[in-house]
Amino acid sequence: xxxxxxxxxxxxxxxxxxxxxxxxxxxxxxxxxxxxxxxxxxxxxxxxxxxxxxxxxxxxxxxxxxxxxxxxxxxxxxxxxxxxxxxxxxxxxxxxxxxx
Numbered sequence: 001x002x003x004x005x006x007x008x009x010x011x012x013x014x015x016x017x018x019x020x021x022x023x024x025x026x027x028x029x030x031x032x033x034x035x036x037x038x039x040x041x042x043x044x045x046x047x048x049x050x051x052x053x054x055x056x057x058x059x060x061x062x063x064x065x066x067x068x069x070x071x072x073x074x075x076x077x078x079x080x081x082x083x084x085x086x087x088x089x090x091x092x093x094x095x096x097x098x099x100x
Contacts, residue, residue: 009036016043021052066092 010031017027020043031039048056067089 006036007032010039012036013039013043016040020047021049021055063093 010028013031013036014024014028018024022043027039027043070089070092
């Protein structure tokens, strides 16, 4: 019973490692060998990989450009005295999330 509980606890650092751009299997094994709690603390201290940070920055930059593009389109439509406001930022976010 203890072994099953220990293995289930090792899934937590595995998931955290995957979210941070690190090897989930490696951190699962490390967590099983030393301690799932210690491996979680280590993961939280070392943070994300450089590639994961760049990926996040690229996504944020994409959204910033999309919002600026949408706002500029709305400004142009207001200048043209049209009532068409287009999609909201929330609509753009939901469309992007549904594409995945």
